[in-house]
Amino acid sequence: MKKLSRTINWSMLSQDELDSKDLMLVNAAKEATKGSWSPYSGFSVGAALLLDDGTVVTGSNQENAAYPSGLCAERTALFAAGHSHPGKAVTALAIAARNEKGYTAQPITPCGACRQVLAETEQRGGKPIRYILYGTEGTMIIEGGTDAILPFCFGADSMK
Ligand code: THU
Numbered sequence: 549m550k551k552l553s554r555t556i557n558w559s560m561l562s563q564d565e566l567d568s569k570d571l572m573l574v575n576a577a578k579e580a581t582k583g584s585w586s587p588y589s590g591f592s593v594g595a596a597l598l599l600d601d602g603t604v605v606t607g608s609n610q611e612n613a614a615y616p617s618g619l620c621a622e623r624t625a626l627f628a629a630g631h632s633h634p635g636k637a638v639t640a641l642a643i644a645a646r647n648e649k650g651y652t653a654q655p656i657t658p659c660g661a662c663r664q665v666l667a668e669t670e671q672r673g674g675k676p677i678r679y680i681l682y683g684t685e686g687t688m689i690i691e692g693g694t695d696a697i698l699p700f701c702f703g704a705d706s707m708k
Pocket residue numbers: 586589591593608609610611618619620621622656657658659662
């Protein structure tokens with residue numbers, strides 16, 4: 549028997565420790581929460597993607613009375629980028645979320661379904677995605693790509 553383990557690294561930064569590119573993307577994610585249609589959860593999520601040509605593509609969660617028909621902010625942004633900027637790699641994703649009290653104190657991380665789409669987006673782009681997850685008490689930065697948040701991922705290669 550062989551026992552294996554892995555380590556996940558991340559950083560927590562205060563607002564004034566963010567570099568200007570990360571801050572720009574966080575601000576774009578915060579702004580994107582304004583486009584959220586979330587009357588059922590009352591939870592407005594904004595996502596901002598940075599593409600390798602410098603383009604920023606944003607998205608927000610879009611809910612529906614038939615709950616499963618809605619879509620998270622991350623996939624709204626990812627599919628918009630895939631459609632409008634085909635062939636451009638996604639190099640970073642910022643997320644911000646707010647409820648009736650304001651922005652969440654702790655960062656939120658993408659749900660499992662969004663992680664799966666992020667994994668394939670990253671594989672297609674060939675560049676690791678940097679995660680910048682905003683909370684009022686600190687912003688979480690995850691470098692090194694989607695493997696950190698979705699280890700043992702199923703993907704196209706799994707079928708070979
Ligand atoms: N949501 C997102 O948009 N992104 C996440 O990372 C987590 C959850 C949305 C889905 C739903 O509209 C609301 O937040 C509550 O789950």
